[in-house]
Amino acid sequence: MTISLPVTVSPRLSKKASRHLKERFIEFLLFGAAAISVFTTVAIVYVLVKESWNFFQHVPLSDFLFDTQWTPLFDDAHYGIMVLLSGTLTSSAVALVIAIPLGTIIAIYLSEFASFRVREIAKPFLELLGGVPTIVYGYFALTLLTPVLQILFPDLPGFSLLSAGLVMGIMIIPYVSSLSEDAMRAVPMSLREGSYAMGATRFQTAVKVVMPAATSGIASAYILGISRAVGETMILAVAAGMQPNLTFNPTEPGATITSYIVQVALGDLPHGSIGYQTIFAAGLTLMLMTLVFNLIGAWLRKKYREVY
Amino acid sequence: MLKPVTLVTPVTASAPGDDVAPVLKAEVKALDFYYGSFHALKGVNMPVYDRKVTSLIGPSGCGKSTLLRCFNRMHDLYPGNRYAGGGIVLQPDNTNLLSDDVDPIEVRMRISMVFQKPNPFPKTIFENVAYSLRVRGMRNKSELEDRVQSALKGAALWNEVKDRLGELGANLSGGQQQRLCIARALASDPELILFDEPTSALDPIATASIEELVMELKERVSILIVTHNMQQAARISDYAGYMYMGELIEFGVTDQIFIKPQKKATEDYITGRFG
Structure with a gap:
């Protein structure tokens, strides 16, 4: 059976060329905006890899990974990234020991216990904490926290990973608490009611039902906190001493990957020298670390995606 | 101050197939309730009988869910609500559940609830059912296993899930999830279970299985159920109350309410002339 369909289009229904062009133009603008971020990322990776490649022409990868000294500016140059990595890991660990428990507790309080009024007052303050410039935190660590810590530990040097890490932890608290709280508040009320109806207390409901339901969001918050700690620069440059030091003892001074990069970038090393190229190798290391954390984060989000 | 209590229908009316007079499990007396300034329940008087199914019917917004949620002090969770x-x-305590001296958590341990939309916790099937026991501090593994198994059997779910107790509750179908929520409510051996439109999110087959289950459960526990579905109320309940605008208009044996309502308003609602 064949059916006959009209082949002409009435003027009121015909396609308008101007509308079509306008749509194309808007699409192009949107694509351009998205492309900028992709292009930037690719460009950064390209520069890092290219300069690092030059660096590794002179320094074998095994030295980079396993040498226990970092003295690129000395005559007897050593390029053991472990030294900077130890500083980064130690200061980050100190920061996370503060930020993760406190951030989580604050999130539980704000999401499950605080009244509307308390939350409305407390949240802006918390967000302010995240808005303080990190250089201010650095001086806070150096001029206030370190002297206080020296009363408790008289042997503590003027610059230490401990002092920088503690302040960094305070800086990260709002990132952890705010994202965790968002995740917990997004848990539907019906789940909480189900828990209360079984005779659970508020704390049992928060810990046994709301937190498991918000696992993926809370994991994202932790990963963001870790990334912030690993990438933080100014606090460590100001308060941790910038002395490359292979140690996991937070009461010692140390340099981190980021603070080393600041040190070299601000110095007057000639472009193209090996000393200068070290910062690209260090930068690449840092980027790979953050990439790993992001992958872990993505995996956690997928594994514990909201199931309510 | 309690207002003088006048029950709408004589309590001597007995349920179908029952020779003995029903025993009171709970009694709502002159209850007034406010959401902020909204007067949601107005002087409600109603009995709930032991090991019987009592249903609440009425149009949306009439206060039937509000009344149900008074029984386990659910309103305490939100600011602005006022008994x-x-x-x-x-x-048999002869205690006013809504008294300030009564701990709502103790109330909820004895009066459990099943919600409109299945709301399994983000836990395994086993842990979902064990939840109400764990919050009571039960740690003994074999005792937990026994109680979970008997609750799942009580909710007619055991045969379907006995080999997958470690799976997430959310993996079950909607009807199974609702039976899981019933098992969860049963596990702690409550005296009264509140059902808030338990089948409104389910398909007809799942609905039938929940209805069958409710009628089995009344052997061991008192049941108060809110439903939008009048046929459902007629099928499963022994007593029924019709609510309108925050008031209990009529209460009685279900058959009487549906066949020979005393009030014109009830008759209009049941016959579909209104609502």
């Missing part, structure tokens, strides 16, 4: 007079006297 403004009267109370609910639970037997």
